Amino acid sequence: MRASAMWIANWEACELNSRTKQDEKEEAYWQSHAPMYDVRNPLAPFAIPIIEQITYHLHSTDHLLEIGAGTGGFTRLLAPYVRRITVIEPSEAMRIQLQNNWQEEHSASLDVLACKWEEAGNISCDVIFAANAFYRMRDMKECIIRMNETACKSVFLIQSIGKPYASPIIVKRGASTEQMERAHLISHILDEIGIVHEFISYPIVRKDGGKHEVALISWNVELNDSTE
Template structure:
């Protein structure tokens, strides 16, 4: 009988996220494609993709876990949606990010907000080395391009004095619950399930908690709703279930100005490792 200890979860990670396939094109595998992607998105990332616009729960929980007056290494700091908030109660922060374009936006933000305890560095976590010690390491939705996740997590444990925190918003379609209500299966990214298993397999005690909230989205007309559903489900599936899907949308949506607005449930996972109390 197969035992849990017999499973190589690092191999499962690589198989699940396509690292063993022959096709290595696309953002995940190609640094140039990934860099170009962020050059285009960087100027509008803070406004359009800021988790703090959906809920304050994530930032609040981070502050509770980190406490005050500590040094932080943030992996994948991006344009600083959480960096700027953590800087208010942290001793200092080093923000590491692959994209120079995103770091340029962050630098402008730090200057505009008068934040002086944040430094930045361009690079990948896999290649990062330093002699400095950090109290905590924080990663918010930033580990999606890592192949050897076991090594990446081991490194986080080694470089942090007090512990580290990994935040993962469960990657599901916006209409995930609506699809499920209609009996449709939807793919979701299982990274939040594998990460604790990888940590536990290394003997690293990780706590896992789920933050539940709602995300609000506006649609100019029913055609915009249909387009998103087609993208999520395929045109054939959408047309088959079009009537019950759009009926449920209409039942839940409210008019706001000239658009239809609907809220859907979202879940973010907080995976935290707390080392011994150092006082």
């Protein structure tokens, strides 16, 4: 099974987690979890080696687009390195926390779009960033192609690896079962499209002491301007 088909098959078969397909269930979840999200066990403050790798490639005049910004943990860390940030965040509860946490002294201007990435209109930017933002995305291949068309310079995707921080993609085919970590499947989809990319895995220790790998998947758009 092609990587892109495996992603879609997992989404279509996902009946146990109603949040995957039902927007109202997803919002209800974040209404109760968003206020304490940055306190309980955030990733951003403990992913500094990954942030440093990303900011090395940013420029002070860049317009950065963040997909699924959540409470803005990563947004605030990236803000000092760019001129403008546009965030896409469909959850009202998360948007409230993001805007409450935003400090006006950030040099970057902030625009917040209340929609899903799939529903956003035509946007142009220099850099796209997203962290663990694709668990509700039905068609990851289409998502990647659009990112490649939207960004002028680079795309940076952070994806946690392994439970409890990220559930794998699982597809049952008759008596057999295929399973793959989301980060690795995203990399395979990029290969399927023909996008040359870099995959670096970082060992991260979280606030609760939990240790796991976090992948940084990135590519230079200018070197990949001819996707299928």
